[in-house]
Amino acid sequence: MSKFSFSRLNSTKDTGFGDNFSGRFINKDGYPNIKKKGINILNRYSWYHTMLNLKRWQFIGLLIGSYIVVNFIFALIYYSIGIEHLTGIDKSNFQNEFTDVFFFSSQTFTTVGYGRIAPVGFLASLVATFEAFLGLLAFAIATGLFYGRFSRPRAFLQFSDVALISPHKDKTGLMFRMAPFKNTSLTDASITVLTSFEVTENGQTKSSFYNLKLEVTKITSLILNWTIVHYIDEESPFYGLNADDLKNTDIEIIVHVKAFDSIFSSDVVQRTSYTSDEIIYGAKFEKMYAPDETNRFTVLNLDLINSNFPAPLPNIS
Amino acid sequence: MSKFSFSRLNSTKDTGFGDNFSGRFINKDGYPNIKKKGINILNRYSWYHTMLNLKRWQFIGLLIGSYIVVNFIFALIYYSIGIEHLTGIDKSNFQNEFTDVFFFSSQTFTTVGYGRIAPVGFLASLVATFEAFLGLLAFAIATGLFYGRFSRPRAFLQFSDVALISPHKDKTGLMFRMAPFKNTSLTDASITVLTSFEVTENGQTKSSFYNLKLEVTKITSLILNWTIVHYIDEESPFYGLNADDLKNTDIEIIVHVKAFDSIFSSDVVQRTSYTSDEIIYGAKFEKMYAPDETNRFTVLNLDLINSNFPAPLPNIS
Amino acid sequence: MSKFSFSRLNSTKDTGFGDNFSGRFINKDGYPNIKKKGINILNRYSWYHTMLNLKRWQFIGLLIGSYIVVNFIFALIYYSIGIEHLTGIDKSNFQNEFTDVFFFSSQTFTTVGYGRIAPVGFLASLVATFEAFLGLLAFAIATGLFYGRFSRPRAFLQFSDVALISPHKDKTGLMFRMAPFKNTSLTDASITVLTSFEVTENGQTKSSFYNLKLEVTKITSLILNWTIVHYIDEESPFYGLNADDLKNTDIEIIVHVKAFDSIFSSDVVQRTSYTSDEIIYGAKFEKMYAPDETNRFTVLNLDLINSNFPAPLPNIS
Amino acid sequence: MSKFSFSRLNSTKDTGFGDNFSGRFINKDGYPNIKKKGINILNRYSWYHTMLNLKRWQFIGLLIGSYIVVNFIFALIYYSIGIEHLTGIDKSNFQNEFTDVFFFSSQTFTTVGYGRIAPVGFLASLVATFEAFLGLLAFAIATGLFYGRFSRPRAFLQFSDVALISPHKDKTGLMFRMAPFKNTSLTDASITVLTSFEVTENGQTKSSFYNLKLEVTKITSLILNWTIVHYIDEESPFYGLNADDLKNTDIEIIVHVKAFDSIFSSDVVQRTSYTSDEIIYGAKFEKMYAPDETNRFTVLNLDLINSNFPAPLPNIS
Known part of the structure; x- marks a missing residue:
């Protein structure tokens, strides 16, 4: 849909994105916008990755739900x-019976084992033995999942919702x-920015990819905000685009940040993307940090x- | 067995494979095709690596089996x-006695400890104390193994079963x-491909190794399929080989992929290999992905x- | 406040520190001297990072405190x-009642479940079931936190409290x-040293950053002490500063060390900083290590x- | 003590070893031959590193010993x-009393809690509550230690006990x-070899360090044995040394191997060293691997x- 020719630029081939991809490449949350089919669905998911990606309430809910279901099943058995x-069951009516059986099951699964109710005979003992074993393994797995979830190295970066095209140091910059x-505590942060343009050549719509040249690509400490600047000069694929062109062209800016978290002692990675409608033409960011009143700290205002x-930017016809 | 001279090419010496290796170098699953002997067998295995490599049902089976065996041994004691x-043993007959003793053992090992049966006196108490301690350590180890197994960074890559020799962009490519x-969520994927040719010189059979030059060796996001292309030109060890030569030469293509998994925040590695009989001469891959009906997603069909x-390829005499 | 012009030097822009930062950049303990505000305070903290950074007694205190509070809440319920x-409650007076209820709660939470006191009926059983479940999850989390705390890769480096300006090999060195x-067991250690100078130009106070050139920036084994030497020559931002200038200029030396810990098999990072009042002009370090009496070991004296x-250094006017 | 002048060679300064080190630099097991004193001894040890380095029987012994001691202390309380x-104590004599109290303690610590013996009243209940809590935390720590111990990435490399000076491809090589x-499953292995020579110049004994140039410094798969070869040519510090010189010179060859373990998905490092008396002059290694009888495997004989x-080597006067 673009009126522009990018023949002056070298597109990059090593993105891993196909050239007839549909829709956004990378979602706002950094995950690729892709679905898979084929092979068995159970093989298509890593249950551990799934567990790590569940929201906290989903994870807790899943644990509690499983606990209730497992207890119920064993109670039925x-x-x-x-x-x-x-022994010790209150047999006054069915409801009391089942209550006692159900809670005997949970006392076995958690290995609390008060003993007011206890199994007698081979079959009940066998099931109880198996349930206690299962309970311990379940909590072993839960222990691993909790640790996996909270020790999972994440960058915890907040990106601005929008990218701006701003006047900057006598030039025009995408920021x-x-x-x-x-x-x-992030150190040694680096960034790469890729842009895709959907261009129509000979009646065929294809995506081309360009690496954006940045003012600074590495910083030693990522403790304040970091503003990424790409100068829109003749070597930029954005060169010559005005506000309308931006709206009418299918653009995606794909951002990939890597840093070293010195508490996790691990590299962390975060991705995001900006599409055409998330780019504001002719705007500048406000400063986010300032000295505090005592002049002994710097305060970063995340809001x-x-x-x-x-x-305003100079007009481009 | 090859009629070809590779004297025009530089073989590589830093493969770590010996030159009179027998059989396949790397198995299809990526593990080297090697056996070790000497030193004590217990020192030759890392039990942790072994536990991590067990199939899921083997691992679960081992846990359950050990649980039964340990309980049985303590019951005998x-x-x-x-x-x-x-206390509390049903002494009506031997079978009931042993049932109660066995399940007392399991109630101790799991620390469920209902108390219907409980130890009295020094010796029984001592054994029970030791069993409970052992049980907790066993579940501590199981916890670690579960976590080690499911948090183990793996690439989860599916390779095509075959490599193809295809016409590609006016050239011939091995793919x-x-x-x-x-x-x-894999990023920053890179690949190296090594090929071994078994050549007979002066009546002696030896393997020579060549690094294959690839069209693209790194991609920033590995989210769709990645087709690896090696152009068969004059600098390729495959240059001049026809379908029959391929079948009659002892060739192995050894593939090594490395990527960064941004959920594990860790590098992951996967290997595989293709031997002569896994290379198809004159064939092309079908496309694996397509936009979905809504045109908002891309769908990758793993089947x-x-x-x-x-x-068909141009004839090589 | 400096009388010096740094125009001969190239300052560095990729520090990640803003140019109107207040106070120290990096605290003595290596953490950045920054505060954050905005967004919800709960989102502003990674509770896991917080737990890892607690002092040992704080962490133990938190565990014990939570245990008492949780038991107390459940006792009330x-x-x-x-x-x-x-069952089994001593109902002789309120104090005995509450004691029994409180300890029943703790026996449930820890899953010790003696059974002298046990729940009867739906509601009490339900709460007990939930408490045992919560107890197991709490200890699962505690297990993860303990492991996270003690397995956290740290460099365990002790820095000298002061930096010295010393005569060294006929030159002057900052050390x-x-x-x-x-x-x-640290190997492959590397260091980068950044210096900030607060300079007043045209009535405006700004920080400039300079990377210090070091005699040695990498060593293969970090087992003895490592003395970092920056020669103060014409290319040094310290060139021409005398003792008084040092005191009167707002300087900060920011140190960043990275090494590989071969027991953790992980990179470890440690930072510190020296401000003007932590630099001694005209002093030399004493040797820290010596052969022991047997001449078979080397002894490093950390004190x-x-x-x-x-x-004394040559006078600079 | 050497008669040799190394003035033709550039020694390396970035070893991290001091120049008046006593005795061996690196012990055979790869740990540096150094002792530390000063600061509080408790601060001088990382208890986690210590726990990871304990031999298996030491670690198990420590666990069992602590268990007995803790139970004994609580029994006394x-x-x-x-x-x-x-409740439920057998009060027939002191021995029976203490037996019951001791095992009540262990049943509490392991949370097995049969309930045959149970606490009554505030003080006993309080201690039991605290012991159960302590028990759970102790097993939480044990869980972490077990995991830390067996998941600790290690290279598991066996080095030859000796280095050889051998004739090799018409040259002389140190191997x-x-x-x-x-x-x-080790991939991407690399090696660096450093040599120290103790030389006496102007009556002062000092160590000089030289990096040895190797035939191959990286291999892609470390699955068979890897023989490291340093050619003794004019650029080698070993050039011109004969068997007697070797014995009479204080030499240490310091070896540092790094590889990627694709099961741990982690870099692993191992070090060792060879001193003068561990170098054999005029010997060659036997081949360690051979095809098995079926010709489908290669067998590596670790013995x-x-x-x-x-x-024999050409004579050097």
Whole structure:
């Protein structure tokens, strides 16, 4: 859909994105916009990756739900074996019976084992033995999952929702910014920015990819906000595009940040992307940090990450 | 067995494979085709590596089996100490006695400890104390093994079963492909491909190794399939080989892929290999991905990983 | 406040520190001297990073405190449900009742479950079931936190409290030193040193950053002390500064060390900084290591890390 | 003590070893030959590194020993509180009393809690509550230590006990070799070799360090044995040394190997060293691997790692 020729630029071939990809390449949250089919669905998912990506309430909910279901199933098994094989059951009515059987099951699964209710005879004992074993393995797995979830190295970077095209040091720059929003300690941060343009040549629509040249690609400490600047000069694929062109061209800016978290002692990676409608033409970011009153600290205000004000650019016809 | 002279090419010496290796170098699953002997067999195995490489059902089976065996051994110990040192045993017959002793053992090992049966006196108490301790350590180890198994960084790449020799962009290319088949997130993937040719010189059979020059050796995102292309030109060891030569020469293509998994925040590595009989002469891969109906996603069909169709090549005499 | 012009030097732009930062950039303990505000405070902290950074007594105190609070809350719940739903309670007076209820709660939370006191009926059993489950998850999390805390790769480097400006090999050098103070095994250590100078130009106070050129920036084994030497020659930002200038200029030396710990098999990073008042003009470090009496070992005396003696420098007017 | 002048060679300064080190630099097991003193001894040890370096039997012994000691201490506490605060104690004589108290303690610490003996009253309950809590934390720590111990990435390389000076491809080479002796999967192995010579100049004995130039410094797969070859030519510090010189000179060859373990997905490092008396002049290694009978596998015989036979070298006067 673009009126522009990029023949002056070398596109890059090593993106790993196909040239007839549909829709966004990378979603706002950094995950690729792709679906898979074929092979068995169970083989298509790494359950561990899935568990790590669940939201906290989903994970907790899953644990509690599984606990209830497993207890219920074992309660049914004990009940069908016969409550006479459990000592101490209150047999006054069915409801009391099942309550006691159900909670006997949970007391076994958690290995709390008060003993007010206890199994007698081979079958009930066998099931209880297996349930206690299963309970311990389940909590072993839960231990691993908890650790996996909270020790998972993540960058905890907040990106600005929009990218701006701003006047900057007598030039025009494409900018966006990020800030570490948690009490992490990131060093040796580096960034690569890839842009895709959907161009129509000979009636065929294809995506071309260009690596954007940046003012600074590495910083030694990522502790304040980091504003990424790409100068729009003749070597830029954005050269000559005005506000309307931007809206009418199918553009995606794909951002890939890598840093070393010195608490995790591990590299962390975060990705995001900006599409045409997330680029503001003619605006500048407000400063996000300032000395505090005592002049002994610097304060980074994370609420300002998106704050920008209009800043007119020279007209491009 | 080859009629070819590779004197025009520089073989590589730094493969780590010996030059009179027998059989395949790398198995299809990526593990080297080697056996070790000498030193004590217990020192020759890392039990942790072994536990990580067990199949899931083998691992679960091993846990359950050990649980039964340990309980049985402790039951024998309690029985030989004398059942009079356990309270609450049903002494009506031997079978009931042993049932109670066995399940007392399991209730101790899992620390469920209902207390219907409990040890009395020094010896039985001592064994029970030791069993409970052992049980906790066993589940501590199981916890570690579960975590080690499911947090183990793996690439989860599916390789095509075959490599193809195909016409490609007016040239001839050796190709194979791979696709990430799980919900992983791989970035910065790189590949090296080594080929071994068994050549007979002066009546002696030796393997020579050549690094294959590839069209693209690094991609920034490995989210779709990745087709690896080696052009068969004058600098290629495959130059001049026809279909029959391929079948009659002892060739192995050794593939080594490395990528960064941004969920594990770790490098992952996967290897595979193709031997002469896994190379198809004159065929092309079908496309594996396509836009979905809504045109908002791209769908990767993993079932097509091996799909190829005949594509004739110019004759080589 | 400096009388010096640094126009002969290239300052570095890729530090990640803003140019109107207030106070120290990096604190003595290596953490950046920054505060954050904005967004929800809960989102601003990674609770895992926080747990890893707690001092040992704080962490233990938090565990014990949580244990008491949780037991107390559950005791209140059981009490409000009614003590008639717990068997074996000593009902002689309120204090005994609450003692039994409180310890029943703790016996449930730890899954010790003696059974002298046990829940009867639906509601008490339900709460007990939930408490045992919560207890197991809490200890699962504690397990992960313990492991996370003690397996966290750290460099365990002790830096000298001061940096010295010393005569060294006929030149003048800025020096500080570090030593690994624990039984770690560090290899492939590298260092980068950045210096900030607060300079006033045209009435505006700004920080400029300069990378310091070092005599040695990498060593293969970090087992003894490592003395870092920056020669103060014409290319040094310290060139021409005398003792008074040092005191009156706002300088910060920011140190960043990276090494490979071969026991953790992980890179470890440590940072520190020296401000103007932590630089001694005209002093030399004493040697920290010596052969032991048997001449078969080398002994590193960590108490000498700061030992230095006066060493006059040529006068700079 | 050497008659040789090394003035033709550039020694290396970035070893991290001091120049008046006493005795061996690196012990045979790869740990530096150094002792530390000063600062508090508790601060001088990382207890986690210590736990990871304990031999298996030491670690198990420590666990069992701690378990007994802790139980004994708590038994004393319960006994001093008074056995009337524990139900179910056999009060027939002191020995039975203490037995019951001791095992009550262990049943609490392991949370097995049969309940035959249970605490009554505030003080005994409080101690039991604390012991169960401590028990769970202890096993949480044990879980972490077990995992830390067996998941610790190690190279599992066996080095030859000796280095040889051998005739090799018409030249003279210094050689030693290594082999991975467990079922690991090492790729991308690299090696650096440093040599120290103790030379006496102007009556002062000092160590000089030289990096040895190697035939191959990187291999892609470390699955067979790897023989490291340094050619002794004019650029070698060994040039011109004969068998007697070797014995009479204080030489140490310091070896540092790094590889990627694709099961741990982690870099692993191993070091060793050879001193003058571990170098054999005029010998060659026997081959360690051979095809098996079926000709489908290669068999690596680890028992041959040190096998060598005499191989005379041209005389050096």
